[in-house]
């Protein structure tokens with residue numbers, strides 16, 4: 231009797247190793263170069279130009295006028311990288327982090343420039359302003 235071609239393939243595969251990655255027992259498959267993972271933000275470099283706010287198609291980024299910086303809620307991010315491409319001072323970059331699952335949509339890991347950091351920046355700016363005014367008076 232002639233063995234059907236599909237059956238011979240199935241029988242051949244029965245004796246091969248499984249071609250799967252048993253994550254999380256093993257490391258995840260490495261990401262390629264240029265992979266677009268979680269967005270990162272360097273608040274020190276940011277000059278508050280708002281270009282990223284203008285190009286973001288998902289409403290992730292909000293300008294904070296008091297400190298001339300931006301905040302991000304990455305729960306909405308679609309990883310398009312347009313903000314990274316437009317930033318004139320390279321304050322934004324895509325990392326290779328992709329294990330972002332959480333039970334809290336406002337998880338700290340999904341936010342850049344949180345409330346307490348904004349308050350700290352405001353405090354610093356006010357201190358600088360006071361120091362400048364004091365220097366002028368002298």
Ligand code: SF4
Pocket residue numbers: 269285286287288289290291306307308309310311312313314
């Ligand atoms: S990667 Fe795209 S969606 Fe995410 S914050 Fe930047 S512009 Fe917005």
Ligand code: SF4
Pocket residue numbers: 275276277278279280281282283299300316317318319320321322
């Ligand atoms: S584009 Fe860059 S410098 Fe401009 S507000 Fe966004 S992060 Fe800051």
